[in-house]
Amino acid sequence: MEIEYRDPQQLKKMLAPALKRIPVLPAEDQERIRAALMQTGSILDPVRLDADGRVATDHGRTLVLAACDLGVKEVQVAVTDLDSASLILDELTTRRHLTKSAIAYLAYPLLETAWKSARIRKADCLKKGAKTPDFPVVHSVDYGPRTVEDFANEHGIGRTFLFEAQKVHELFEEYEGREFNFVVVVGKQDGELVPSTLRDWFEPLILRSPIGGEHERSRPMGLGAVVAACGFKISGKNYTGEERPNHSYDAEQYWVKHVTGFQAGFDNWEKIPEKVKWAAKKMWEATLKKMPEELWDLTVAAAEKRLRNQ
Numbered sequence: 001m002e003i004e005y006r007d008p009q010q011l012k013k014m015l016a017p018a019l020k021r022i023p024v025l026p027a028e029d030q031e032r033i034r035a036a037l038m039q040t041g042s043i044l045d046p047v048r049l050d051a052d053g054r055v056a057t058d059h060g061r062t063l064v065l066a067a068c069d070l071g072v073k074e075v076q077v078a079v080t081d082l083d084s085a086s087l088i089l090d091e092l093t094t095r096r097h098l099t100k101s102a103i104a105y106l107a108y109p110l111l112e113t114a115w116k117s118a119r120i121r122k123a124d125c126l127k128k129g130a131k132t133p134d135f136p137v138v139h140s141v142d143y144g145p146r147t148v149e150d151f152a153n154e155h156g157i158g159r160t161f162l163f164e165a166q167k168v169h170e171l172f173e174e175y176e177g178r179e180f181n182f183v184v185v186v187g188k189q190d191g192e193l194v195p196s197t198l199r200d201w202f203e204p205l206i207l208r209s210p211i212g213g214e215h216e217r218s219r220p221m222g223l224g225a226v227v228a229a230c231g232f233k234i235s236g237k238n239y240t241g242e243e244r245p246n247h248s249y250d251a252e253q254y255w256v257k258h259v260t261g262f263q264a265g266f267d268n269w270e271k272i273p274e275k276v277k278w279a280a281k282k283m284w285e286a287t288l289k290k291m292p293e294e295l296w297d298l299t300v301a302a303a304e305k306r307l308r309n310q
Helices: 019-020 027-040 059-071 082-093 101-130 148-154 159-174 198-206 223-235 252-267 276-290 295-308
Strands: 002-006 046-049 075-079 178-182 192-195
Touching: 019 082, 019 101, 027 059, 046 059, 059 075, 059 082, 082 101, 101 148, 101 159, 101 198, 101 223, 148 159, 159 198, 159 223, 178 198, 192 198, 198 223
Parallel strands: 046 075
Antiparallel strands: 002 075, 178 192
């Protein structure tokens, strides 16, 4: 690798396209890099460039953008003869604070390109009688890993995660333009029904940081769970094999589900404790205040008829 100095404003325009799929570093890591730049005006780790002269690591991207913001005129770069997929994959599987599922998901589109490049580099080194390069690390004594699966395993991506990542990507691509209804479970939209593609809904859940994710609703989602959830959405069936009720507000099935839910609660009214009854009464009172006029008139008429028949 050759060490040079480049203008970060120019490097900012030369980010490897594959970096677009890689989420940015956590905020605390970005702040640490910015603080180091502000204090020293330089960086300790050079920005790695691929064989085409593009910034090809997330760490490098963060350094370049921070240098631009802070007005740093030059940054140290390491010029390599490696492809961007190999550089991104090496960093992704050794540095990032992500779950194994997230790493496998992000790494999967890069694996075949990086694997082919590793085989070519290994073959060239053997022909020249040179020592095998240490970066990226390739342990095979032959012409590099025998298969993409072997290569993934050497980077810490086990067979199960590899094939789950493959399945998730295939599902996202197959249903790229199709929207499904999802129920929001956090934030201001909690409980609302929203349309979304499988990719747009599940990818952020896969890539959630495990740090601070001790609460059920904020935990990252594993690839196996995503495959199962996608199958559930696509099939239109519930786990008993029966048709799932429609979750759209303008569908009859939606109202059947909710009204029969009320009825089931009424059937067990006498069995619940008084404390629970009191809470239920307060909720029912609030519900009546929001009841549409058509339903209110129907309710009053039914109540008067019930009183007459007593």
